[in-house]
Amino acid sequence: MNKMNKVQYESPSDSDNNWTDSSDDSKYSDSESSVPEWDSDIGEDGELVFIKVKHINESNDINTPLLENCETFKLRSDFKRASTRRSTKGKIFKVLKNRKAKFDNRNDNNKENESNTTDNTKKTTIDDNNKIVIIQVSKNMIFNSEKNCQIEKLFGISLETHTDGKTLIVANFLIEAKAIYVPRVKVGYHLLKINGIEVNSCNINSVLQRVIEDIESPKLTFQVVTDGFNIDPLKLFSLNHVPLENSLTQLLKESMCSVLYICCNDIEYQSNDDKGVLYCYPRPYNQNYLYNTRGAYVTLNHLTPKSLGTSEPVTSSVLYNNTLINIVYAPHFNDLLLLAVPNKNLDLFSAKKIIRDIVRILEFLYGSLKACFTKPNNVDKLDGLFARFFVTLLFNKNNVSMSKQDSKVRSMLLEDILAAHTVTLPLEVKIQVDDAITELEAADYREWTDDVENFQRLYTVIGACLYYSGHLLSSHLCDDDLVEINAYLKFNGILRLSIEKELEKLVMWKEVFIKEHRNQTNNDKNENRIPDGRWFILTVGKGHFLLATLMEAGGCTEDAVGVTSPSPFYVEECESCLELLYEVGLHKYLASWFSSNTLPQLETSPEFLTKYGRKMRDNMALKADTLKVSSLKLSKSQPDLKRPPSTDNPINNYHSTSHHSLYNQWYNSSQKNYRHSSNLDISYSEDSNSLKSNSEVSEERVTGRRADREQRSRRDSSGSDSDWDRQDGSRVSGNIDMTDIRKSLLNELNHVTVHRITAGEENVLFHFLQLESEKGVLIAPMKSIEMQANNILYSFIIRTFRSACKKIHDLLQYSIKFKKNHAPSNPLNKILVAVREYGMLFEAPQDVLNQCGISKKNTEPFLFWVVGRVFSEAEPRELYLCYHESVPQDLTEVAHLLSYLE
Amino acid sequence: MSVIVIAVATESGVPIFTRKRGNNENIQFSTIASLHGINMFSKCHNLSVINTHLENGSILWKEYFKSVTLIGIVTGGLECDLEHLLSNINDAMVFCVGKKELENLKNIDQIKRDLRQCYPILDYLLESLDPNTLPRMTLVLDLIQSFLCSQSQQLQQVLDNYAEKVTGRWACLSIHGHLVATSSDFSELDPREARLLLLAAAQDGAPLRDTLVYLPYMSPDVAFRAVTCKLLADVYVLVVCGATPALSQIDEIVLQCWEGYAQIIKEAKLIHPRNFPLSITFEPCVLGIFIVNITLRRFVFSRHLQLSNQKTRGMSGFHRMDILRTFYVTSARDLAPELNIREILEKDIDNESSIGKMCETYWCSEYHKCHAQRSGNLLCCVLYAPNIPTHTMRLLTSQMLQEFHSNKDIHW
Structure with missing residues (x-):
């Protein structure tokens, strides 16, 4: 927090070199230097990973970004920069000139800044693992040991040796001894010392002998082992530079995740000692089961296509150490990439999807699988990549220190596996976001230089995509690129980082190979072929925003030759794009939008849909009657809370007059009680409501503007002589107006109408998912909804929904495949091909209902549908719906309604 | 589509038999050796390969009695049933030669020869994975084909009487390969054994014959004598008994017991192919029905539901059967988790308690709709015309289920 206060964004300044500096990095802060703070982190190959996270109190950290408290907003809205883009004026030339020089300087202060990403993380990891518990066992106690084992007799515990062959681990307690140890000592702790003497598997017997001879009661020292260790995602990014940490490798080994790349063409790599194995992780080779059984x-x-005449294998399930492991194949000409992940971490369905993502990432980053694994000195980088990948798979926020109970919780949700999780934004907001990105993409630098003729750009921005808290807000990329960039961000853990932490600054730069270029053959003389250039991805993050920009060098821009490090100008461009969004207040808006449902x-309280639940709700409503007034007030004071539906909703009216006459009553049912996600029951009468909300709106807008104006005047008075004000007065003033308008628009949008897409009087929709696999995007409710609902029955329904969706998705693929390819080489089952819709009706078990307060007396079963349907017009689109059984739904209709919301 | 099943002696690697169906070439010895080698090699590294999925098929390894490894390869068919197929094939092998022989594998050549007699049964089993043909005997691999007739109670008394006379224990009557009536303690047999007996009875051969059979679950080591007798065309009576009485005596007993019941059998025979008593009627939109008695592991399928002899519209009867079978195998079977045999895989995958219990499921396509509902131990899969709304399907299916529970003409 402190740091944030210090961060000062001055008003557009007089100097050319106004970098957005944090004050604690004083050496960069003054205007003389044009070196950005990430400059020293650039690797030898020009790549850059620079991450700085805002440090908020632990307690705050638990809150998801979506539910941030207001204080943080206030702090952040203190940033004042009316127009962020202007600050770079003229600098572009300097940058161009300086590029070469800077590159040489860089290595000097390399070491110093390295710690930037790492130092703050070490503390947490050590803490837990070094705790020690000392237990004194009375000499008088003798335990009954069935195995007649000395340790059991003396201490009542049984031990086993760690995989390292030395360390002793507590394996079990005898029943009589439990009272002594539990709960301080747990199974899995290491036995460090007995009477202060360090013990291991070699000396334990002699130490025990001494204990027997000793008259004193023995003292046992245990080391606390938190199952696994805390993995800090930040640390993983620094793995690019540091050799892999042993404990992490050990952990991954134990988790039985593995990856292997084999070149099956012996002649090609005869010199290779490892019999064609070009890459294997985790190492050493001989301890990797995947390597051993390759x-x-x-x-x-080989066998399947050649001797059996079938297609190549896709997955194999194997049993190893009583763990079911899924191995997925990704053949590449004669070579083979294998990935193995235990089924409890990643089921077959997800594994099949994920291997495609891995191939995408590797091809995206290196051009081809072969290039990736044969590139010299690439092993450390690949290790880092796969370590991040596996950590992303194995651990999620809730079980960072993989405890055994939690390991059932899969960290990858269905939404993450299928495609980029997109958020539907109201049109006005969408325009804002798109506008900001377009401005970046246009890279209209006439504002910075008058010498347009003699100046060639470094890069063309091909497209960009913007994420907020892991959800895709907008993409201006072509579908193939989006799919690859999304995979890259997802499995590098960058998306997760932006969800879990508030970023102060993130800059990543990497050369990539876009699909269009990869697939383009050299002798293709097509007029529209893309230039033989180079492509780079620049990822910039701030707060929970992530902006990934794809840039092209070559063609109409300058050719990039040799090692290409990020250009500060473009980084600043991207940063200012995010600044712009902050300025508009999008972060505030999104935080409330994400929680608005x-x-x-x-319907996040499914139990209210039962007969008993309705009674329950009515009772609650009666009790809450007195509270109603106050709750209403509360909602007023918090502009973030969404407003009740207004009656003049154009979408609703449109529907009710057209083909939805059947459902007139529910479309126009604004007199009804709308229950809010915040569990405030507010009833509105139609007339008073519209009046009231209107007046509120206008009032708020005034204050918003007034505040804004005041801010501006304050700013003007302080930085009176800022050059942008004078120089391009006319243009700028127009711009200010724009931001002003933007702001007020967003304020207004806090009053969102509530939409329903299911038929019936009550809202019976629990969850939905719309997947456009060709585009690589899906629309689904925000991931925070489930946590917000905080309802056992709802969580149960969602869990069932996700698992059922996988089955439905698999079946619908037949139809999609068939439509795509009318004469497939592998004939498909002609019955499955015809299936367009697949539904399953589930019953919630009684114990879940009981926990929700629906007692046994009212045993009307709670039934809900999970239905999936594929629409194949133009591009295949799959819609999955989860709703209460009481009202039958037509998926085609729901799909239409949903598409109007977009 | 193609199905290949290979049996290999686990230790020696000697191929025992290969059965195939579909448009695949004969499998080479080297291929068999490689497939077996994959399994053996990975075992050396304490890792067992369970299965491999191909783009449109799968390969499954399964070891039985630590001596015989079955390898199944299926593409383009109902690959999800491969595990059922292998376990059925193993049962059939035990049925023929007994468990002891398979465990010891002392004289492989002899066993190979002995197993040849069960090839017809194996081929029947392979058929059920092929979606392009109409299986003669096995529509689905985990259930016994049967039909419902009002005469079955009467026939049961006759069967009891007949079993007693031949000092046998279990007897049943099959018409067109469907189980129609059983003696009262027939349910002691494992349904899988009962099915093998039916399959054996349906084989061509002498009108009255006996074969030695090992019951894979009840007595895998001691052989019984299964006596099959043809009563009418496509009507067989089957009894499992001891070494006596001799066949010639049984011939007389059959005549005594069954002479008076030819008329009843003929009446029962008329139920086929509708397979339901006439007292049960169906809505015209119902194009086919597949009903399962879960506890008895029996199913009744019918696609000739309308009494009037009008020409059925559009879809061929064969296609209907195929749709309902595919629907049952891929989706509706999930309604009865007790029918699931995948032990290893299921343990690691979602434990069932964490997700809801499924009680209905449906498919919609442009040409038809399928709906399945479970009520008690009855699971009903119905094929509807495509213009029936989903909620109507639900209503009709549950009405039918009620009828099946209450109708007095139905005796399983």
């Missing part, structure tokens, strides 16, 4: 998979990969509204 012969089986290579044989299968409006587009469309979900």
Whole structure:
């Protein structure tokens, strides 16, 4: 927090070199230097990973970004920069000139800044693992040991040796001894010392002998082991530079995740000592089961197409150490990439999807699988990549220190696996976002230089995509690129980082190979072929925003030659794009939008749909009657809370007059009680409501503007002589107006209408998911909804929904595949091909209902549908719906309604 | 589509038999050796390969009695049933030669020869994975094909009487390969054994014959004598008994017991192919029905539901059967988790308690709709015309289920 206060964004300044500096990095802060703070982190190959996280109190950290408290907003809205883009004026030339020089300087202060990403993380990891518990066992106690084992007799515990062969681990307690140890000592702790003497598997017997001879009661020292260790995602990014940490490798080994790349063409790599294995992780080779059994998979990969005449293998399930492991194949000409992940971490369905993502990432980053694994000195980078990948798979925020109970919780949700999770924004907001990105993409630098003729750009911005808290807000990329960039951000853990932490600054720069270029053959003389250039991805993050920009060098821009490090100008461009969004207040808006549950509204208290639940609700409503007034007030004072539906909703009216006459009553049912996600029961009468809300709106807008004006005047008076004000007065003033308008627009949008997409009087929709696999995007409710609902029955329904969706998705793929390819090489089952819709009706078990307060007496079963349907007009689109059984739904109709919301 | 099943002696690697169906070439010995080698090699590394999925098929390894490894390869068919197929094939092998022989594998050549007699049964089983043909005997691999007739109670008394006379224990009557009536303690047999007996009875051969059979679950080591007798065309009576009485005596007993019941059998025979008593009627929009008695592991399928002899519209009867079978195998079977045999895989995948219990499921396509509902131990899969709304399907299916529970003409 302190740091944030210090961060000062001055008003557009007089100097050319106004970098947005944080004050604690004083050496960069003054205007003389044009070196950005990330400059020293640039790797030898020009790549850059620079991450700085805002440090908020731990307690705050638990809150998801979506539910941030207001204080943080206030602080952040103190940033004052009317027009962020102007500050770079003229600098572009300097940058161009300086590029070469800077590159040489860089290595000097390399070491110093390295710690930037790492130092703050070490403390947390050590803490837990070094705790020690000392237990004194009375000499008088003798335990009954069935195995007649000395340790059991003396201490009542049984031990086993760690995989390292030395360390002793507590394996079990005898029943009589439990009272002594539990709960301070747990199974899995290491036995460090007995009477102060360090013990291991070699000396334990002699130490025990001494204990027997000793008259004193023995003292046992245990080391606390928190199952696994805390993994800090930040640390993983620094793995690019540091050799892999042993404990992490050990952890991954134990988790039985593995990846292997084999070149099956022996002649090509005869010099290779590892019999064609070009890459294997985690190492050492001989401890990697995937490496040891690779012969089986290579044989299968050869055998199936050649001798059996079937297609190549996709997955193999194997049993190893009583763990079911899924191995996925990704053949590349004669080579084979294998990935193995235990089924409890990643089921077969997800594994099949994820291997495609891995191939995408590797091809995106290196051009081809072969290039990736044969590139010299690439092993450390790949290790880092796969370490991040596995950590992303294995751990999620809630079980960072993988405890055994939690390991059932899969960290990858269905939404993450299928595609980029997109948020439907109201049109006005969408325009704002798109506008900001377009401005970046246009890279209209006439504002910075008058010498347009003689100046060539470094890069063309091909497109960009913007994420907020892991959800895609907008993408201006072509579908193929988006899919790859999304995979890259997802499995590098960058998206997760932006969800879990508030970023102060994130800059990443990497050369990439876009699909269009990869697939383009050299002798293709097509007029519209893309230039033989180079492509780079620049990822910039701030707060919970992430902006990934794809840039092209070559063609109409300058050719990039040799090692290409990020250009400060473009980084600043991207940063200012995010600044712009901050300025508009989008971060505030999104935080409330994400928690608003409006587009469309979900029913997050499913028990109220039962007969008993309705009674329950009515009772609650009666009790809450007195509280109502105050709750109303509350909602007024918090502009972030969404407003009740207004009656003049154009969308609703449109529907009710057209083909939805059947459902007139529910479309126009604004007199009804709308229950808010915040569990405030507010009833509105139609007339008073519209009046009231209107007046509120106008009032707020005034204050918003007034505040804004005041701010501006304050700013003007302080930085009176800022050059942008004078120089391009006319243009700027127009711009100010724009931001002003933007702001007020967003304020207004706090009053969102609540939409429903299901038929019936009550809202029966629990969850939905609309997947456009070709585009690589899906629309679904925000991931925070489930946590917000905080309802056992609802969580249960969502869990069932996700698992059922996988089954439905698999079946619908037949139809999609068939439509795509009318004469497929592998004939498909002609019955499955015809299935367009697949539904399952589930019953919630009684114990879940009981926990929700629905007692046994009222045993009317709670039934809900999970239905999936594929629409194949133009591009295949899949819609999955989860709703209460009481009202039958037509998926085609729901799909239409949903598409109007977009 | 193609199905290949290979049996290999686990230790020696000697191929025992290969059965195939579909448009695939004969499998080479080297291929068999490689497939087996994959399994053996990975075992050396304490890792067992369970299955491999191909783009449109799968390969499954399964070891039985630590001596015989079955390898199944299926593409383009109902690959999800491969596990059922292998376990059925193993049962059939035990049925023929007994468990002891398979465990010891002392004289492989002899066993190979002995197993040849069960090839017809194996081929029947392979058929059920092929979506392009109409299986003669096995529509689905985990259930016994049967039909419902009002005469079955009467026939049961006759069967009891007949079993007693031949000092046998279990007897049943099959018409057109469907189980129609059983003796009262027939349910002691494992349904899988009962099915093998039916399959054996349906084989061509002498009108009255006996075969030695090992019951894979009840007595895998001691052989019984299964006596099949043809009563009328496509009507067989089957009894499992001891070494006596001799066939010639049984011939007389059959005549004694069954002479008076030819008329009843003929009446029962008329139920086929509708397979339901006439007292049960169906809505015209119902194009086919597949009803399962879960506890008895029996199913009744019908696609000739309308009494009037009008020409059925559009879809061929064969296609209907195919749709309902595919629907049952891929989706509706989930309604009865007790029918699931995947032990290893299921343990690690979602434990069932964490997700809801499924009680209905449906498919919609442009040409038809399928709906399945479970009520008690009855699971009903119905094929509807495509113009029936989903909620109407639900209503009709539950009405039918009620009828099946209450109708007095139905005796499972």
